[in-house]
Amino acid sequence: MAQDRQEPPAKRFKAAPPGTQPQSAAPPAHVQRRSLPISGARGPLLARLRRLDTAVLIGETGSGKTTQLPQFLYEAGIGQPGVIAVTQPRRVAAVTLAARVAEEKRTELGKLVGYTVRFDDCSCAQTRLRFLTDGMLLREAIGDPLLHKYSVAILDEAHERTIHTDVLFGVVKAAQKKRKERGLRPLKVIVMSATMDVDLFSQYFSGAPVIYLEGRQHPIDIFYTKERQSDYLQAALVSIFQIHQEAPACQDILVFLTGQEEIEAMTKTCRDVAQHLPEGCPRMTVLPLYASLPHSQQLRAFKPTPEGCRKVILSTNIAETSITIAGIKFVVDTGMVKAKKYSPDTGLEVLAVQQVSKAQAWQRTGRAGRQQSGVCYRLYTEEDFEKFEEMTTPEIQRCNLASVVLQLLALKIPNVLTFDFMSKPSPDAIQAAIDQLDLLGAVTQKEGQLVLTPLGKKMAAFPLDPKFSKAILVSPQFHCAEEILTIVSLLSVDSVLHNPPAQRDEVQAVRKKFISSEGDHLTLLNVYRAYKSVNGHKGWCRENFINGRNMKLMAEVRAQLRDICVKLSLPLESCRGDTAAVRRCLAHSLFMNAAQLLPDGSYSTVGSQQAVAIHPSSVLFQCKPACVVFTGLLRTSRCYMRDLCPVDAEWLLEAAPEFFHRKLRTAKS
DNA sequence: GATAATGCC
Structure with missing residues (x-):
C-alpha cells in the first residue's frame, strides 16, 4: 500500500487523563513536580486566576495542569475557605489523581486531598482538594444546586463532552450566577480542555479568557x-x-x-x-x-x-x-x-x-x-x-434525555426546554424525554410549569434510567421488590454474561441451565441466584462464562439501590417462585417498550408501529411470544429488541390505559 | 433468521 509521507501536524495533541496508565519506576512525586512545564508559569497564572470568575485553561499532554493547578490554588489561598472540586469523566482518573496529589503534598489520602466516586468516598470534613467524577458532582448538585461547600469548580477533560460534563456546565454556570446575585461567596469556575472547542467554551462562559499552557509531546x-x-x-x-x-x-x-x-x-x-x-x-x-x-x-x-x-x-x-x-x-x-x-x-x-x-x-x-x-x-x-x-x-445530542430531564427537574430548573446547554439538544429530543417521564407518572404541570410529581421525586433519588426507577417503585404492589432490585441492578451494569465468539457452542451448552422460558430478565435472575448460591466462586464464574467483575459491581449497585429503598420506606419482599409477579411488574414499567407478534410472524412495536425483531442474544430468539416488553431498541443490521419479557396484553392496558387507548386510536385513524 | 462503542450516578 503506497503512502505519502506528510509533515507532522502543526497542532499538538490532547493529553490523556493523567494517572490512568500503569505506573513505571519514577522519581519521588515531590522531586518530579518542579520539572513540569506548568511550574514556570505559576506566578502569572495565579495572578490571572485570582482576578477571574471563570477561565478556560488549555493544556497539552504532560502540562501537569490537573495535578498542579489545584495545588497552586490551594497554596495561594485562592478559594479559602471552601473546597476545590476537580471533576473527571472516569473513576480511575479521579482516584489515581487524588492519590498522586496527596503524595505530592505528602499527606495521607482522604485528609487534605481526597476523592469521591460512586461506592467509594475517600474524603472528610478537612478535605480541601477533592477529586470526583462529574456524575458524582451532578448528584451532589441535586441536594445542593448552589454547591455551597465549593469555592472552586475545575471541570477537567471538558473536551470529551460527556453527558455529565455538559449538564455540569449549565449547573455551575447557574450556581455561579445565583451566588453572585444573592451576595454569597463566589464560585470560581475553571474549564480545562485539550486544544479543541476553545471558542465554544469561552463563548458559553460569557467570553471567559482562554489561558494556554505549554505541554510536552x-x-x-x-x-x-x-x-x-x-x-x-x-x-x-x-x-x-x-x-x-x-x-x-x-x-x-x-x-x-x-x-x-x-x-x-x-x-x-x-x-x-x-x-x-x-x-x-x-x-x-x-x-x-x-x-x-x-x-x-x-x-x-x-x-x-x-x-x-x-x-x-x-x-x-x-x-x-x-x-x-x-x-x-x-x-x-x-x-x-x-x-x-x-x-x-x-x-x-x-x-x-x-x-x-x-x-x-x-x-x-x-x-x-x-x-x-x-x-x-x-x-x-x-x-x-x-x-x-x-x-x-x-x-447530549445523541442520547435519550429522560434521565437528564428528570435530573434537571430535580435541580428545580424552571424550564428544561430553555436550559442553558452549551450545545442544545433538539427540542424534539427534550420533548420526547418529557413525554416519556409523563407516561411514567414522574411529571405534571403546575401553574404552567413542568414539575416533578411525588413519584417523580422518588424516581430522581435513584441513580438509574427513569424506567428502571419506576420498576423499583411499583414493585411493592407486586410483592417482588427483591427480585426487581436484582434485575434492575443486572441491567444497569455491563453484561455479566461473557460471550467469547470463539467458544460459542460451549457457552450455549453451559448457559442452558439458567435459561427461563419467561425471558431474559428471569434468566438473569436465575444467573444471579446461582451465583449467590456458590458465593460468587471464581472458578464457577469461569466455567459458566460469567463476568465476575461485573457481578461484583452489580452487587454493589444492588446494595446502593436497596439502601435508597429503605430510606424511602419501600416494603422489600420476595415473590419467591411467583415469576408472573415479576413479569407483571416489568409490564408496568416497560410498557412504552412493548411489541406484538403479527400474523406474518414478525413483530411491531405497540406505539410507533415500528418493525422490530428479537435480538439473537435473547433467550427468546427462536420463540414467538404474542406480546413482549423489552429494555431497549438497538438498530444494527436490523432493529432489534434487547432483554425481552413475555407479558399479557391486558397487563399493558392495566399499566397505562390512556397511553394504549391513544395508541389504538392513532393506529385506527 | 443470525449478534451489543465508551463511561457514570
Whole structure:
C-alpha cells in the first residue's frame, strides 16, 4: 500500500487523563513536580486566576495542569475557605489523581486531598482538594444546586463532552450566577480542555479568557493513504504486516477498529498470518482489547513483550481515552468507530459504524507519541480527512434525555426546554424525554410549569434510567421488590454474561441451565441466584462464562439501590417462585417498550408501529411470544429488541390505559 | 433468521 509521507501536524495533541496508565519506576512525586512545564508559569497564572470568575485553561499532554493547578490554588489561598472540586469523566482518573496529589503534598489520602466516586468516598470534613467524577458532582448538585461547600469548580477533560460534563456546565454556570446575585461567596469556575472547542467554551462562559499552557509531546509522523481504501480491514492487515517487516521488534502497534466481533476476527487472521512469515521476521503477539473483555485478558495488553517479539493491540475506542498503553510506537487508524445515535421521533438508539471526527483522529494519533516519537498510519486519504467533522457530536445530542430531564427537574430548573446547554439538544429530543417521564407518572404541570410529581421525586433519588426507577417503585404492589432490585441492578451494569465468539457452542451448552422460558430478565435472575448460591466462586464464574467483575459491581449497585429503598420506606419482599409477579411488574414499567407478534410472524412495536425483531442474544430468539416488553431498541443490521419479557396484553392496558387507548386510536385513524 | 462503542450516578 503506497503512502505519502506528510509533515507532522502543526497542532499538538490532547493529553490523556493523567494517572490512568500503569505506573513505571519514577522519581519521588515531590522531586518530579518542579520539572513540569506548568511550574514556570505559576506566578502569572495565579495572578490571572485570582482576578477571574471563570477561565478556560488549555493544556497539552504532560502540562501537569490537573495535578498542579489545584495545588497552586490551594497554596495561594485562592478559594479559602471552601473546597476545590476537580471533576473527571472516569473513576480511575479521579482516584489515581487524588492519590498522586496527596503524595505530592505528602499527606495521607482522604485528609487534605481526597476523592469521591460512586461506592467509594475517600474524603472528610478537612478535605480541601477533592477529586470526583462529574456524575458524582451532578448528584451532589441535586441536594445542593448552589454547591455551597465549593469555592472552586475545575471541570477537567471538558473536551470529551460527556453527558455529565455538559449538564455540569449549565449547573455551575447557574450556581455561579445565583451566588453572585444573592451576595454569597463566589464560585470560581475553571474549564480545562485539550486544544479543541476553545471558542465554544469561552463563548458559553460569557467570553471567559482562554489561558494556554505549554505541554510536552513527542513528534509524530503522519501518513495518509494515496487512494481511498474500499476495505479498511484489509488495509489495516496490510499496514500491520508492512510495519512488522520493516520496524525493529521492540516497537509496538496499536490498531483502532470498531467492535468485538471485528477485533476477534482480525486477531485470528493476524495470528494465522504471523505463523507463516519469512525467516528472520520478529515474532508477533496479537492482543484484542475492548471493554467487555474480562479484566485478566485486558491486562495482557499492558504486559511488555519479551525481546524479539512485537505486540500488536487491536482495540476499540477504549484505547483512545480510557486505557493508555505504554510504549506504543505505531498507531494504525482505520478512521472508523462504532457509535450510538438517537432519534427522538422513533425512540430508537442506533449503533452504527461511522467515520471518526478530526478531533478523534488526532486523539488516536496522539497515542503514538507518549514516550517517544511515533508514527501514525491513517487508512484514509488526506482529502477525506479534511472532510471529516471537526468535533464529535456531544453525547447530549445523541442520547435519550429522560434521565437528564428528570435530573434537571430535580435541580428545580424552571424550564428544561430553555436550559442553558452549551450545545442544545433538539427540542424534539427534550420533548420526547418529557413525554416519556409523563407516561411514567414522574411529571405534571403546575401553574404552567413542568414539575416533578411525588413519584417523580422518588424516581430522581435513584441513580438509574427513569424506567428502571419506576420498576423499583411499583414493585411493592407486586410483592417482588427483591427480585426487581436484582434485575434492575443486572441491567444497569455491563453484561455479566461473557460471550467469547470463539467458544460459542460451549457457552450455549453451559448457559442452558439458567435459561427461563419467561425471558431474559428471569434468566438473569436465575444467573444471579446461582451465583449467590456458590458465593460468587471464581472458578464457577469461569466455567459458566460469567463476568465476575461485573457481578461484583452489580452487587454493589444492588446494595446502593436497596439502601435508597429503605430510606424511602419501600416494603422489600420476595415473590419467591411467583415469576408472573415479576413479569407483571416489568409490564408496568416497560410498557412504552412493548411489541406484538403479527400474523406474518414478525413483530411491531405497540406505539410507533415500528418493525422490530428479537435480538439473537435473547433467550427468546427462536420463540414467538404474542406480546413482549423489552429494555431497549438497538438498530444494527436490523432493529432489534434487547432483554425481552413475555407479558399479557391486558397487563399493558392495566399499566397505562390512556397511553394504549391513544395508541389504538392513532393506529385506527 | 443470525449478534451489543465508551463511561457514570
